Amino acid sequence: MSKKINLKPRAMMYPSPAVIASAYDEEGKADSCTLAFAAMCSHKPPAVMIAINSTAKRKTLKSILERGEFVLGFPTIDQVAETDFIGIASGYDVDKLEKVGFTTTKAKEVNAPIINERKVTIECKVMNIAEVGSH
Numbered sequence: 001m002s003k004k005i006n007l008k009p010r011a012m013m014y015p016s017p018a019v020i021a022s023a024y025d026e027e028g029k030a031d032s033c034t035l036a037f038a039a040m041c042s043h044k045p046p047a048v049m050i051a052i053n054s055t056a057k058r059k060t061l062k063s064i065l066e067r068g069e070f071v072l073g074f075p076t077i078d079q080v081a082e083t084d085f086i087g088i089a090s091g092y093d094v095d096k097l098e099k100v101g102f103t104t105t106k107a108k109e110v111n112a113p114i115i116n117e118r119k120v121t122i123e124c125k126v127m128n129i130a131e132v133g134s135h
Contacts, residue, residue: 016036016037016038016039017038017074018034018035018036018075018083018087019034019035019038019050019072019073019074019075020032020033020034020035020072020073020074020075020083020086020115020118021033021035021038021050021052021060021064021070021071021072021073022060022070022071022073022097022104022112022113022114022115023060023063023064023067023069023070023071023112023113024063024067024111024112024113025059025062025063025091026063026066029095030097030104030113031059031060031063031091031096031097032060032086032091032096032097032102032113032115033052033058033059033060033061033086033087033091034083034084034086034087035050035051035052035072035087037050037051038050038051038072047127048072048122048124050072052064054131057092059090059091059092060091064126065126065129067111067112068125068126069107069110069111069112069123069124069125069126070110070112070124070126071107071110071112071113071114071115071121071122071123071124072121072122072124073114073115073118073120073121074118074119074120074121075118076119079117081100082100082101082102085099085100086100097115102115102116102117103115103116103117104116107121107123108123109123110123110124110125112124
């Protein structure tokens with residue numbers, strides 16, 4: 001039997017799918033970022049929680065906070081390279097969606113862009129904001 005090790009409180013990696021958050025910026029242009037922290041947090045009302053690093057200048061975070069609406073898109077296994085690029089590049093420097101060849105349409109329930117190349121999307125409205133650290 002292996003010995004258990006106490007890791008003490010710290011940030012840990014948990015299996016979680018990468019998702020793409022998309023929102024319109026102040027000019028109405030679609031922007032997006034890759035998130036490692038996203039999970040369901042309520043059945044009634046249906047709700048998800050996301051974490052975006054707020055310690056750096058993040059264009060998509062700014063857009064989500066200003067608009068109060070966004071879309072989460074779940075990438076497929078064949079979209080790993082595009083998802084990685086969207087997570088690394090800055091929307092202030094490059095049109096990430098155009099660069100990877102993704103297209104968007106306006107969501108039906110919220111004022112945010114849906115990435116057409118995503119098979120599963122969730123249209124979201126900001127309900128609550130909690131600042132708890134870097135993410």
